[in-house]
Amino acid sequence: MSIKIRQLDSTQARFKEALHAVLAFEASEDEAIESAVTRILADVKARGDAAVLDYTKRFDRVDATDVATLELPRARLEAALEGLQPKRRAALECAAARVRAYHEKQKLECGTHSWQYTEADGTVLGQKVTPLDRVGLYVPGGKAAYPSSVLMNAIPATVAGVKEIIMVVPTPDGVANDLVLAAALIGGVDRVFTIGGAQAVGALAYGTQTVPAVDKIVGPGNAYVAAAKRRVFGVVGIDMIAGPSEILVVCDGTTDPRWVAMDLFSQAEHDELAQSILLCPDADFLVRVQAAIEELLPEMPRRDVIAKSLEGRGAFVKVRDMAEACAIANDIAPEHLEVSALDAQTWAQQIRHAGAMFLGRFSSESLGDYCAGPNHVLPTSRTARFSSPLGVYDFIKRSSMIEISQEGAQTLGEIAAELAYGEGLQAHARSAEMRMK
Amino acid sequence: MSIKIRQLDSTQARFKEALHAVLAFEASEDEAIESAVTRILADVKARGDAAVLDYTKRFDRVDATDVATLELPRARLEAALEGLQPKRRAALECAAARVRAYHEKQKLECGTHSWQYTEADGTVLGQKVTPLDRVGLYVPGGKAAYPSSVLMNAIPATVAGVKEIIMVVPTPDGVANDLVLAAALIGGVDRVFTIGGAQAVGALAYGTQTVPAVDKIVGPGNAYVAAAKRRVFGVVGIDMIAGPSEILVVCDGTTDPRWVAMDLFSQAEHDELAQSILLCPDADFLVRVQAAIEELLPEMPRRDVIAKSLEGRGAFVKVRDMAEACAIANDIAPEHLEVSALDAQTWAQQIRHAGAMFLGRFSSESLGDYCAGPNHVLPTSRTARFSSPLGVYDFIKRSSMIEISQEGAQTLGEIAAELAYGEGLQAHARSAEMRMK
Numbered sequence: 001m002s003i004k005i006r007q008l009d010s011t012q013a014r015f016k017e018a019l020h021a022v023l024a025f026e027a028s029e030d031e032a033i034e035s036a037v038t039r040i041l042a043d044v045k046a047r048g049d050a051a052v053l054d055y056t057k058r059f060d061r062v063d064a065t066d067v068a069t070l071e072l073p074r075a076r077l078e079a080a081l082e083g084l085q086p087k088r089r090a091a092l093e094c095a096a097a098r099v100r101a102y103h104e105k106q107k108l109e110c111g112t113h114s115w116q117y118t119e120a121d122g123t124v125l126g127q128k129v130t131p132l133d134r135v136g137l138y139v140p141g142g143k144a145a146y147p148s149s150v151l152m153n154a155i156p157a158t159v160a161g162v163k164e165i166i167m168v169v170p171t172p173d174g175v176a177n178d179l180v181l182a183a184a185l186i187g188g189v190d191r192v193f194t195i196g197g198a199q200a201v202g203a204l205a206y207g208t209q210t211v212p213a214v215d216k217i218v219g220p221g222n223a224y225v226a227a228a229k230r231r232v233f234g235v236v237g238i239d240m241i242a243g244p245s246e247i248l249v250v251c252d253g254t255t256d257p258r259w260v261a262m263d264l265f266s267q268a269e270h271d272e273l274a275q276s277i278l279l280c281p282d283a284d285f286l287v288r289v290q291a292a293i294e295e296l297l298p299e300m301p302r303r304d305v306i307a308k309s310l311e312g313r314g315a316f317v318k319v320r321d322m323a324e325a326c327a328i329a330n331d332i333a334p335e336h337l338e339v340s341a342l343d344a345q346t347w348a349q350q351i352r353h354a355g356a357m358f359l360g361r362f363s364s365e366s367l368g369d370y371c372a373g374p375n376h377v378l379p380t381s382r383t384a385r386f387s388s389p390l391g392v393y394d395f396i397k398r399s400s401m402i403e404i405s406q407e408g409a410q411t412l413g414e415i416a417a418e419l420a421y422g423e424g425l426q427a428h429a430r431s432a433e434m435r436m437k
Numbered sequence: 438m439s440i441k442i443r444q445l446d447s448t449q450a451r452f453k454e455a456l457h458a459v460l461a462f463e464a465s466e467d468e469a470i471e472s473a474v475t476r477i478l479a480d481v482k483a484r485g486d487a488a489v490l491d492y493t494k495r496f497d498r499v500d501a502t503d504v505a506t507l508e509l510p511r512a513r514l515e516a517a518l519e520g521l522q523p524k525r526r527a528a529l530e531c532a533a534a535r536v537r538a539y540h541e542k543q544k545l546e547c548g549t550h551s552w553q554y555t556e557a558d559g560t561v562l563g564q565k566v567t568p569l570d571r572v573g574l575y576v577p578g579g580k581a582a583y584p585s586s587v588l589m590n591a592i593p594a595t596v597a598g599v600k601e602i603i604m605v606v607p608t609p610d611g612v613a614n615d616l617v618l619a620a621a622l623i624g625g626v627d628r629v630f631t632i633g634g635a636q637a638v639g640a641l642a643y644g645t646q647t648v649p650a651v652d653k654i655v656g657p658g659n660a661y662v663a664a665a666k667r668r669v670f671g672v673v674g675i676d677m678i679a680g681p682s683e684i685l686v687v688c689d690g691t692t693d694p695r696w697v698a699m700d701l702f703s704q705a706e707h708d709e710l711a712q713s714i715l716l717c718p719d720a721d722f723l724v725r726v727q728a729a730i731e732e733l734l735p736e737m738p739r740r741d742v743i744a745k746s747l748e749g750r751g752a753f754v755k756v757r758d759m760a761e762a763c764a765i766a767n768d769i770a771p772e773h774l775e776v777s778a779l780d781a782q783t784w785a786q787q788i789r790h791a792g793a794m795f796l797g798r799f800s801s802e803s804l805g806d807y808c809a810g811p812n813h814v815l816p817t818s819r820t821a822r823f824s825s826p827l828g829v830y831d832f833i834k835r836s837s838m839i840e841i842s843q844e845g846a847q848t849l850g851e852i853a854a855e856l857a858y859g860e861g862l863q864a865h866a867r868s869a870e871m872r873m874k
Contacts, residue, residue, distance in 0.1 A: 087855060088855055088856075088859055091851075091852045091855035091856050091859075092856065094852050095852055095856060102562055105552075105554060105562075106564065109548055109550075109552040109564070110547075110548035110564075111546055111547035111548025111549070111830075112548070113546075115542075115546040117542060123809075124796075125539055125542075125809065125810050125811060127543065127546070127547075127811075127826075128785070128788075128794070130789045130790070132822070132823055133789070133822065146860050147856070147859070147860070148856055148860065179859055179860075215822045215823045216823045234678070234818065234820065236823065237820070237822075237823035237824060241671070256871075258871065259868070259871050259872065262864060262867050262868040262871055263868050265864035265867075265868070266862070266864040266865045266867075266868045268864070269862055269863070269864040269865070270862075300863060300864055300867075301861075301863050302862075302863065302864065306864065344840065345840065348565070348838070351565075351836070352567045352570070353567070353836075354836045355836065355837065356836060356837035356838075356839060357565070357836055357837065357838050357839065358839050358840075358841075359561075359838065359839065359840035360840050360841070361872075362841045362842060362843050362845070362846040362872050363839050363840055363841040363846075364841075364846075364868045364869055364871075364872060365868070366853050366857060366862075366864075366865040366866070366868045366869045367839070367841055367846070367849045367850065367853050367869055368837070368839050369853070369857075369865060370849075370852060370853040370856045370857065370865075371849050371852045371853050371856070372560075372562065372839050372841065372849060373562050374562060374564075374837035374838075374839055375837065378837070379834075381671070383671065383674070384834070384836065385569070385570065385652045385674075385834075386569055386652045386653045386673065386674035386834055387674060387834055388834045388835035388836075389564075389835060389836075389837050391835070393548075393830070397816075397821070397822075397823055397824055397825045398825035398826060398828070399788070399790075399791045399792065399793060399794055399821065399825075399826075400792065400793035400794065400805070400811035400812065400815070400826050401785070401793075401794050401796065401811075402793060402794065402795050402796065402800050402804070402805050402809050402810075402811055403781065403782065403795075403796035403797050403800055404795075404797070404799045404800040404801075404804055404809065405799060406799050408799070409799040409800075409801075409804070412804045412807075412808050412809060413804065414528075415528045415531050415532055415807060415808045416803050416804050416806070416807040416808050418524060418525055418528035419525075419528050419529065419532060419584070419585055419807045419808070420803060420806075420807065422525055422528075422584070422616055423583050423584070423585065423616075424738075425703070425706060425707075425739075425803075426706070426737060426738050426739065427699060427702035427703040427705070427706040427737055427739065427743065427803075428703045428706070428803040428806060428807075429803070430699050430702075430703075430737075431696070431699040431700050431702070431703040431801045431802070431803045432801055432803045432804055434693075434695065434696050434699055434801075435696065435798075435799050435801060
C-alpha cells in the first residue's frame with residue numbers, strides 16, 4: 001500500500017516556514033454551531049429540566065418524562081462492571097490503580113497542601129488549598145466513547161478530594177456503553193445522567209431542578225460540546241479545549257523501524273486530522289520507516305483514516321543531529337513526544353515544551369494512553385508552551401491568607417498609604433491609615 | 438451625606454434568591470467591540486508592525502515611523518525611577534521586596550519542582566516543570582495605570598524563572614506614567630513597548646517584525662483588551678478575565694465601624710460596578726456602620742463613585758450568627774473576604790471559597806493590594822469556587838515523563854492492548870504488543 005508522506009529537511013531554504021505550515025491548524029468557528037449552542041444554553045438556563053428533556057428527545061431520540069429517570073442507578077453501573085469479560089475488567093481495574101497511584105504521588109509533589117509562615121512582627125501569610133466542591137465530567141456517546149478517558153478525568157478529581165463527580169453521557173437511541181459505565185464506577189463517579197450535547201453542558205453549568213450545578217466541567221466532546229464549554233467558561237471552570245491529537249517521534253535510528261511506524265499509526269488512527277511527525281538524523285532510517293509503513297498499513301483495520309492522516313498532516317523531517325531534533329521539538333511543542341533513542345533521559349534535558357515525553361524505545365505512547373499512570377489529557381496545538389497535563393492541581397484552588405498583626409499594620413500601612421495616594425485611591429490610603437496609631 | 442444601601446436579612450423569605458440577584462453580574466458582550474477587535478487582530482497578524490503603527494497613530498495619536506522607536510530604552514525606565522520622590526520610591530521598592538519574598542516562599546511550597554519515581558521493574562514516571570519562555574504584560578494607560586499591578590504581574594513571572602517579560606503600555610498623546618515605568622524596572626520587566634489596545638495584544642500573541650511573540654499574556658485592560666485576550670487564547674495562554682472588584686466583610690461587631698466603612702469604600706472607589714457587601718449578626722452594628730458611612734463619605738474625593746457603587750451593588754446582610762455568615766461567604770465566593778472578628782483564624786477554617794482572606798481587624802484589604810506580599814490579582818464573580826490568585830504556578834508548566842523499562846513493557850503492554858482492542862484502536866494495541874517478547 002503506497003503512501004506519500006511529506007518530506008522535509010532542516011537544511012532546506014525556509015525550513016522553519018515549511019514546518020510551521022505543516023503544524024498550522026485553525027479550529028474553524030462554525031456560525032451555525034455557535035448560534036445553536038447559544039440558543040440551547042439560554043433555554044436550559046431558563047427552563048431547566050424541561051429544556052433538557054426536549055433536546056434529549058430531539059437529538060438522542062430518548063423520550064423521558066422527567067430528568068430523574070435519565071439518571072442511572074448505581075446498580076446499573078455495578079451490572080455493567082459485573083458483565084465485563086474477566087480479562088477486560090482486570091485490565092480496567094489495573095489501569096485505574098496505576099493512574100490513581102501516579103496521581104497520589106502527584107498530589108504529594110505538586111504542592112496541593114495549605115501553607116503559611118509568620119513574620120517577625122506576628123503577621124501571618126500563606127495560602128489555603130481546597131478541592132473543588134463538585135465537578136462535571138462530560139463523556140461522549142457512541143463511537144468516541146473511551147473508558148480510558150473516564151478514568152483519566154475522574155481519578156485526579158477524586159485524588160484531589162472533590163466531594164462529588166457528576167458524569168453526563170448521551171445514549172443515542174437509549175444505547176449505553178457498558179465499558180464506559182464500568183469505568184465510571186471504578187473511577188469514582190458519584191452520579192451518571194444519560195444526557196449529552198450542549199444541553200448537558202448547560203445543565204451542569206447552571207444546574208436544573210434535577211441536575212446539580214457544578215464548579216468545573218472536564219472531558220472531551222464534539223464541536224457542540226466544545227462550543228458550549230467555551231461559552232459557560234466563567235460561570236464554571238473548564239479544562240482545555242483539545243485540538244487534534246499529535247505525536248512527534250524523535251529517533252536516533254536505533255529503534256526497530258516497524259515500532260516507529262506503528263507508533264505513528266497509533267496517533268493517525270484517531271482521526272484524519274491527527275498529526276504524526278518523525279524527526280531523525282539518519283536519512284536511511286527514514287526510508288526504512290517508510291517501507292515499514294507500507295508493509296504494516298494493509299493489516300490495520302483503520303488503514304483509511306491512518307493513510308489520510310499521514311498524507312494530509314504527517315511529515316518526515318531529516319535533521320542534522322539529535323541536538324537539532326530537540327530544538328525543533330521545542331518549537332513544535334507536541335502533545336506526545338517519543339524520544340526513541342539511546343540516552344533518552346539526556347536528550348530529555350534539552351526539551352522544554354511537550355505535553356508528555358516517552359523516553360526510550362519501550363515507551364510507546366499507547367502505554368501512556370491507558371495504563372502507565374500519567375494522565376492522557378494533554379495540551380495540543382503547541383499549547384504545551386504554556387499549559388500542562390490534566391492533574392490533581394486542576395481540581396484544587398487556592399485562597400491567599402493574610403493576617404496582619406497590629407505592629408505589622410503600622411509599617412505596612414505607611415507603605416500602602418503612600419502608594420495608594422500615588423494611584424489616586426484615597427479610601428485605600430485612609431483604610432490603611434485608620435489602623436495606624 | 439445620606440446613602441441608601443440594600444438591606445437583607447438571612448431569615449427573610451427567598452433570601453438566597455435575593456442575595457443571588459445582588460451578586461448577578463453578566464459581562465455584556467458588545468458586538469461592536471467584538472467585531473472591531475476581530476478586525477484589528479487579523480490585521481496585526483497579517484501586516485505586523487505596519488498595522489501596529491497605524492492603530493497606534495489612530496487610537497493613541499502617536500505617530501511613529503517604526504515600532505522600534507516605540508520601545509523605551511532602559512535609560513528611560515531608570516530616569517523614571519531616579520525621578521521619583523524618595524518616599525514614594527522607597528515604598529515601591531519595599532512593596533516589591535515583600536511581594537517577591539512571598540512568591541519565593543510560594544515557589545517552594547507550591548510544587549514547582551520536577552519529580553520522578555522509579556518502580557520495581559525500572560519504569561520511571563514523573564513530571565518535568567519548566568518556566569514559560571516569554572510572557573507579555575499588558576498595562577493600561579491613563580488613569581487606570583497602577584504601578585502596584587505591574588509589580589503583582591511581573592514578580593511571580595520572574596520568580597518562576599520566566600526568561601523574558603515584554604510589557605506593553607499605551608501612551609495616549611505620548612504621555613507616559615513614570616510610576617508605572619519605575620515599577621516595570623523594579624519588577625524585572627525586560628522590554629517595554631508603548632503600544633496598547635487590541636493591537637498590542639495581537640502583537641504579543643502573533644509577534645511582529647519588532648515585537649517578539651510571547652507564550653502567555655497577563656494583566657488587566659479595558660473591554661477591547663479583554664475581548665482581544667479572549668480571542669487569542671489558545672495561540673497563547675492568558676490569565677483570567679476579571680470582572681468588577683468585590684469585597685465581602687464578615688464582621689462579628691467587634692471592629693470599629695469606621696474601619697469597616699472605609700474598607701467598604703476602598704472597594705467601591707474603584708468603579709461604580711464594584712461590589713461591597715457586609716455580613717453581620719449584630720443589627721445594631723449595621724446601623725453604626727451606616728452612620729459611619731454617612732459621616733465619612735463627604736470627605737472622600739471619589740465620593741460620587743463610592744455612592745453609586747454602594748447604592749447600586751452594595752448590601753448589608755443581617756445574619757443569624759457567624760457560622761451562617763461563613764456559609765453565606767462560601768456561596769458568595771468573594772474576591773476579597775475580610776473576616777473582621779475575634780478568632781478570625783477559627784472562622785477561616787469554615788471558608789472554602791475566597792480569592793483572599795484578610796483575617797482580623799488589622800488586615801485591611803488595602804494592605805493586601807499593595808504590600809502584604811500575596812498577589813492582588815484574584816478571581817472575581819464567584820470564580821474563586823474553581824480558580825486561584827495569580828501566582829508562580831501560572832508561569833510554569835509541566836510535562837509528564839514516562840520511561841518504561843523492557844520488563845514494564847511486558848506487563849503494561851498486555852493491559853494497554855486489552856483496553857485498546859476494547860476501544861477499537863488496533864494500532865494502539867499493536868504498538869504495545871510489538872514491544873512484548
